Amino acid sequence: MSESSRVLRKRFFQKRIPEYQKNPVVFAREALKFAPDKWQRESLMDLAENSKVAIKSGQGVGKTGMEAVALLWFLTCFPYPRVVATAPTKQQLHDVLWSEVAKWQEQSPLLREILKWTKTHIYMIGYEKRWFAAARTATKSENMQGFHEKNMLFIVDEASGVADPIMEAILGTLSGENNKLLLCGNPTRTSGTFFEAFHTDRAMYQCYTVSSIDSPRTNKQNIESFIKKYGADSNVVRVRVFGEFPKQEDDVFIMLSLVEHCGSKIYELPEDKGMPYIIFGVDVARFGDDETVIYRNTKGKLKLAVHRKGQDLMATVGDIVSQYKKVMREFPDYQGRIYVNIDDTGLGGGVTDRLKEVKREQQLYRLFIVPINAAEKIEIDTKEGKEAAEYYNNLTTHMWAVLRELMERKQIEIEEEADTFAQLSIRKYFMASNGKIELESKKEMKKRGVSSPDRADAAALSVYLGKIKKYTGSAPNEKILSSLNKNSYWDRVR
Numbered sequence: 001m002s003e004s005s006r007v008l009r010k011r012f013f014q015k016r017i018p019e020y021q022k023n024p025v026v027f028a029r030e031a032l033k034f035a036p037d038k039w040q041r042e043s044l045m046d047l048a049e050n051s052k053v054a055i056k057s058g059q060g061v062g063k064t065g066m067e068a069v070a071l072l073w074f075l076t077c078f079p080y081p082r083v084v085a086t087a088p089t090k091q092q093l094h095d096v097l098w099s100e101v102a103k104w105q106e107q108s109p110l111l112r113e114i115l116k117w118t119k120t121h122i123y124m125i126g127y128e129k130r131w132f133a134a135a136r137t138a139t140k141s142e143n144m145q146g147f148h149e150k151n152m153l154f155i156v157d158e159a160s161g162v163a164d165p166i167m168e169a170i171l172g173t174l175s176g177e178n179n180k181l182l183l184c185g186n187p188t189r190t191s192g193t194f195f196e197a198f199h200t201d202r203a204m205y206q207c208y209t210v211s212s213i214d215s216p217r218t219n220k221q222n223i224e225s226f227i228k229k230y231g232a233d234s235n236v237v238r239v240r241v242f243g244e245f246p247k248q249e250d251d252v253f254i255m256l257s258l259v260e261h262c263g264s265k266i267y268e269l270p271e272d273k274g275m276p277y278i279i280f281g282v283d284v285a286r287f288g289d290d291e292t293v294i295y296r297n298t299k300g301k302l303k304l305a306v307h308r309k310g311q312d313l314m315a316t317v318g319d320i321v322s323q324y325k326k327v328m329r330e331f332p333d334y335q336g337r338i339y340v341n342i343d344d345t346g347l348g349g350g351v352t353d354r355l356k357e358v359k360r361e362q363q364l365y366r367l368f369i370v371p372i373n374a375a376e377k378i379e380i381d382t383k384e385g386k387e388a389a390e391y392y393n394n395l396t397t398h399m400w401a402v403l404r405e406l407m408e409r410k411q412i413e414i415e416e417e418a419d420t421f422a423q424l425s426i427r428k429y430f431m432a433s434n435g436k437i438e439l440e441s442k443k444e445m446k447k448r449g450v451s452s453p454d455r456a457d458a459a460a461l462s463v464y465l466g467k468i469k470k471y472t473g474s475a476p477n478e479k480i481l482s483s484l485n486k487n488s489y490w491d492r493v494r
Contacts, residue, residue: 055207085097092264188266400439
């Protein structure tokens with residue numbers, strides 16, 4: 001492009017700025033070639049005319065694109081602005097929101113010329129110190145302090161996951177003439193600043209609720225399937241499809257808000273808070289519609305590794321061996337055992353037997369197979385097991401209780417996966433006749449039209465240590481265990 005063309009483009013932009021300041025929708029269309037949906041148009045206009053906008057939504061509706069437009073609009077159309085984009089985790093901030101901003105900035109011929117994008121800042125070329133946007137993770141309140149300008153915009157992504165002290169720090173900075181706040185996210189928690197924006201503080205915010213069903217950007221077949229699986233009234237559908245806050249359900253064993261707040265979009269497990277193990281949880285399908293699932297727990301980070309329908313046991317053995325070799329490559333510094341907790345009931349026994357043979361044949365000396373029969377009693381040869389047997393009626397309930405405890409203690413991070421989150425948050429419990437807690441069975445879940453929680457069971461298996469001593473002769477990495485905090489579950493399983 002010639003120099004004269006560049007000059008003409010900049011002059012055109014300068015002439016349009018008064019219109020852009022009043023109308024970010026026109027800016028989106030002309031400067032970014034971004035075609036906003038109806039709710040995006042309305043919320044952008046409300047942001048131009050008001051100081052606070054809150055948007056709760058289902059998944060896949062285009063909120064990240066709208067946030068990127070809002071950031072670039074404010075950054076380019078107002079003099080000497082401060083724009084702060086934040087989210088609960090580095091991954092959500094940098095890999096999702098910040099990369100979306102980079103995409104739209106790079107696609108705009110004009111913005112490529114006048115803005116410089118870096119991993120942490122976007123600034124107006126020639127005005128680096130006074131005209132910029134910054135990416136700051138919402139982990140410390142001090143990250144949100146020290147910003148004071150006439151023109152300032154805070155964009156908070158996944159706002160349900162941002163702690164109140166941090167939100168208070170953000171709100172405390174918004175005292176300037178043209179200071180604005182944009183809150184966006186899935187409504188996962190029934191407390192906090194984001195929740196209050198739609199309730200007690202609603203008069204202060206322009207509020208939007210965007211359903212995935214109404215969005216032209218979503219796959220309606222996938223949505224219908226998800227609703228059919230878990231029910232329109234389930235909390236996971238309320239949150240992830242309809243963009244509504246969850247209902248408080250007293251009979252659900254693990255609350256959706258707890259699951260979400262251990263999800264990788266909201267929570268990033270610090271290296272020193274994880275556990276020193278690699279464990280695979282394997283749930284073997286019993287029926288045609290059920291899944292065989294392998295969940296991978298690498299030092300407290302849980303990830304869905306394999307899921308397949310069908311009952312090809314040898315394929316399952318191959319999947320386990322493949323995952324074993326994969327973590328050996330990915331974690332070369334890890335020297336401990338790699339445990340495979342297998343649901344050994346029914347068809348799982350065949351997987352266990354063949355895996356033992358393959359271990360010998362291929363000399364997989366660090367692989368330790370731990371068969372777990374959910375019908376068995378809770379092991380009481382440890383202090384933790386004795387305590388559990390007093391409260392829980394069976395081993396499945398105890399394994400889920402361990403998983404819940406680790407969530408409550410923020411000792412695990414679960415990679416975002418819709419079906420897993422749904423299954424973890426939909427299983428109910430009851431008080432048995434002996435006064436102990438018991439999870440509803442898979443058969444009972446199917447009676448009320450809910451799919452088998454195969455992924456959730458595999459996740460629970462991936463964190464359970466209660467059977468390891470029985471089958472290996474010792475607790476896992478006892479030296480490491482002894483150095484952990486005494487309040488930790490992992491320290492008690494010895």
